[in-house]
């Protein structure tokens with residue numbers, strides 16, 4: 340077995356290559372020792388049967404906290420991510436409704452409008468970096484649509500503070516602090532942890548001020564998460580405390596915007612580096628009427644396939660939430676004992692040649708011709724820990740792409756190879772995906788929303 344220090348280094352430095360090398364050498368399942376979580380055996384699973392079995396293990400038999408504790412300083416102890424058992428169940432039930440069905444339709448207009456506003460100064464010859472533009476779009480979408488915050492001083496301040504904090508926590512210094520609690524010492528504003536705490540407090544102040552205002556205004560008609568959570572009651576008739584509300588909001592914000600932005604950067608890169616895909620997509624977008632509604636756009640088959648295939652070939656999260664076995668469990672007829680960490684591996688499940696012939700190739704057509712099971716295709720994880728923002732981010736991505744491509748012709752500014760690089764907990768394209776605006780359409784489609 341490879342030395343654990345070397346394994347950890349390779350996993351952090353070049354995770355996709357490390358996973359591929361392990362899969363080539365050991366097959367569908369392999370065990371590594373990762374430092375930082377007291378070195379228990381970490382078993383990566385990528386066979387659909389093993390992933391199905393893993394998702395089916397009852398929650399009470401697994402411990403998720405050992406892996407999610409790193410999020411606690413940022414998200415707070417009441418975050419859904421840190422809950423287990425009944426408390427986790429209850430929070431999912433509270434959080435899921437605004438991300439589904441009819442609620443989605445009410446978000447279409449804001450998504451297209453924000454995209455149009457952020458891109459309004461683009462003209463022929465403008466150079467942009469998708470890695471900078473996309474988080475700007477997706478953060479504003481989440482602040483307005485999910486939180487119901489309207490543009491203004493608080494909105495602007497929160498936007499700046501969150502994006503700069505998230506930018507910094509992806510850097511090695513901060514990542515190290517999160518993984519090693521003994522380093523989390525507040526030695527004043529200039530010390531790394533002290534600085535982090537002060538910035539977090541500033542963000543919290545703004546969030547608590549918003550919660551206070553909402554409690555006073557009592558607007559039951561608002562269909563955003565914050566309003567829904569504020570009116571929710573648990574089985575004892577208790578309201579969520581301000582701290583609980585804060586923790587959910589911060590978790591949703593931070594999990595929801597960089598992820599979607601990263602996928603969008605990949606989509607624009609992949610479309611523009613595969614001319615046949617771009618032509619087909621543009622043909623489909625041209626079939627839209629001059630005033631398409633958001634439902635029509637989000638149901639376009641090729642646009643959907645492009646998003647699905649992007650998430651297959653470059654899943655923004657390489658793995659599902661790791662889970663530690665409490666007692667013994669059986670996965671694909673094999674027993675795993677207490678202390679073993681099980682990791683359903685999204686990246687490797689998406690690269691199995693049995694499921695996806697020529698897996699490294701970007702071919703959206705796969706998703707037009709075939710349906711894949713939730714254990715073969717799982718960019719949002721699955722089971723009772725699966726992503727609650729999956730439908731929302733797919734909806735959002737399609738509207739952002741359609742809005743931009745119906746207004747601008749773009750070209751990649753660089754032709755050097757792009758490869759996956761780690762940014763915090765996400766895997767994004769290297770080089771920032773710089774693009775030129777080569778043409779601005781005269782008659783952009785005027786999306787209307789139902």
Ligand code: HEM
Nearest residue numbers: 594595598599656659660719720721724725726727728732
């Ligand atoms: C393309 C964008 C996104 C991707 C690829 C993604 C992916 C994931 C993955 C892989 C997980 C872990 C699932 C598992 O362990 O089985 C997850 C969890 C989660 N995601 Fe997302 N996500 C995205 C967008 C969002 C958005 C927009 C939100 C909310 C605004 C969100 C909220 C969450 C939450 C709250 C969890 C934790 C669920 C739990 O512990 O029960 N995500 N996501």
